[in-house]
Amino acid sequence: MGRWEPGAGGRLREAALDLYLERGFEQTMVADIAERAGVTARTFFRHFADKREVLFGASVELEERSLAALEAAPATASTLDLVATALDAVVDVIGHDREFARKRHAVIMANPDLRERELIKLAHLSAVVADGLRRRGIGDAEASLAAEAGSAVYRVAFQRWADAADGLDLRDAIRRSFAQLRSLTAAD
């Protein structure tokens, strides 16, 4: 084993995304990524199991943090407060780097297999949040509905954030989408 390179993970991630955008995900080899990042393929595999993990490696962390946030929320929180708390945890993981999120999204949208994978990951996160809500005593259907509504809010907010020309941050974008959901359902 070579020595551990602390900055290599970030450099590899950036190199990978740029190559996925330039050449396409399928056409990019691990060797290309390692070369661009100035490391060996072996170093790549110390950070990522494969090419896809560069894109989806955060999903376990997202789930764990969402669940932890749900568990830590005050007993007085409404169901939708809880969902907002779970989304805050997501923001903590991905909200600080819009450029990365944007590139990642562009790579995923350009590839049907990656789009499917992203859909599955989001559905899984929604199921995890619904379980967390159930563990707090929220009824089965309400938990699913709230988690799915949160997922809808998140997707729309993410798009708004990714597209924003101004400095809108992800947390504000989520707040705005929640407000829009409220006005949609109130208008009816």
Added chain:
Amino acid sequence: MGRWEPGAGGRLREAALDLYLERGFEQTMVADIAERAGVTARTFFRHFADKREVLFGASVELEERSLAALEAAPATASTLDLVATALDAVVDVIGHDREFARKRHAVIMANPDLRERELIKLAHLSAVVADGLRRRGIGDAEASLAAEAGSAVYRVAFQRWADAADGLDLRDAIRRSFAQLRSLTAAD
């Protein structure tokens, strides 16, 4: 080409679902389905392109009917009214046969590939509904959010309908989920 058998489609569909449940989707061959339905494999392929189409053949019809319903809705309809109208069109296609819907759902849940496919089909339907809303002049983010919220309502309603011991129909289940979404967002 042999003669057209009008009842064969329904018999094949039923035979296929029963076999998928008994043996698993992967383990069922087209020849088995045809045999159980008392027809030839050739007749199977006159009705379905493959084994999966027995399960997903309705998705184009669902999309077309949802869009047509959106186009036909009155100009005064609110965004959420429109989503409800699109869901009504879905109910028109699948709501009359709970036993089939239940079996189909059980088959899909038992198989990861089919679960993914179902997820993709539902996401596609949601995107189609969002497009239909945009064509009626609804803003981009509101259209996506409303369509996704409708998708959440539908999934929860479907589950409620499938699980119901009483004679709850799908339309009522959807109405109930809409009400639940409203009370969720109002409580916050």
